[in-house]
């Protein structure tokens with residue numbers, strides 16, 4: 001569950017009075033998510049998400065994330081639209097935390113991914129990349145290749161608790177990726193965490209993208225590589241090339257991929273698998289087993305990494 005901060009009725013009334021959004025009907029804590037406190041706020045006019053930013057979000061980066069959602073929503077992307085108060089401000093303080101209101105997106109996310117979900121994801125991701133292209137702010141991806149060694153050093157002494165030879169395996173992969181990471185692929189605004197729990201559907205249609213708090217400036221093809229990992233493996237660990245093909249072809253219809261981007265996909269997919277292997281390993285080793293935040297399995301991403309290490313070229317991702 002993720003309600004770290006309880007907001008009293010008085011504090012909420014005072015907060016909502018700063019907006020022209022009607023009167024509060026209900027405000028319920030949302031159990032999902034781990035980073036921030038989220039409430040579903042219903043007024044007599046509409047529904048909103050109230051987010052209180054907790055420790056793991058750097059307040060100095062909030063203008064980037066909020067500005068990005070504003071930018072994308074203004075260009076018609078289905079994503080949360082930040083709500084301005086009567087004074088024009090979006091970010092304010094609630095219970096000693098930075099806080100913001102965004103529009104509520106209808107839809108649900110799916111644990112069981114269908115072929116159709118992947119076919120819908122591709123064009124939506126490409127649309128986000130195109131609409132993000134003229135966003136004026138930039139943010140370095142501190143969870144890309146330059147950030148991995150530091151994370152590795154942090155988990156190295158205890159990596160054997162996850163898998164006996166994990167440290168050696170990661171060390172070799174890191175050396176390889178650092179030596180071969182691309183330098184010149186097209187760069188743009190990427191989501192960087194476009195997992196199924198951040199993509200909503202209404203019936204068969206994708207209805208919106210949420211959770212832009214890892215968004216950054218990086219290779220657009222790296223976002224695709226993250227999605228190959230997060231969307232195209234079955235629960236038994238098998239890679240589903242049909243899902244990958246549908247996602248990639250859907251993407252390419254909206255934003256064509258260059259030959260360099262296609263060729264780089266296996267390497268980028270290795271990097272993306274390593275990124276989530278590292279962060280999940282860190283959280284696994286540093287979150288008590290009984291904590292209310294459920295730990296995500298690092299080994300799922302170790303197995304995905306091993307799969308991509310065996311990929312000979314982009315054709316194995318279903319591309320004709």
Ligand SMILES: Nc1ncnc2c1ncn2[C@@H]1O[C@H](COP(=O)(O)OP(=O)(O)OP(=O)(O)O)[C@@H](O)[C@H]1O
Pocket residue numbers: 002030032033034035036037038049079080102103104105106197210211213
């Ligand atoms: N704009 C929105 N519209 C509808 N529901 C939303 C919206 N934003 C968040 N939610 C709901 O709140 C939940 C948690 O949101 P989110 O994933 O952004 O939280 P978080 O704590 O930042 O996340 P995470 O731990 O996944 O990084 C979502 O799964 C969704 O149910």
Ligand SMILES: N[C@@H](CCO)C(=O)O
Pocket residue numbers: 193195276279280296
């Ligand atoms: N989506 C991530 C968590 C947030 O970075 C994971 O599944 O490991």
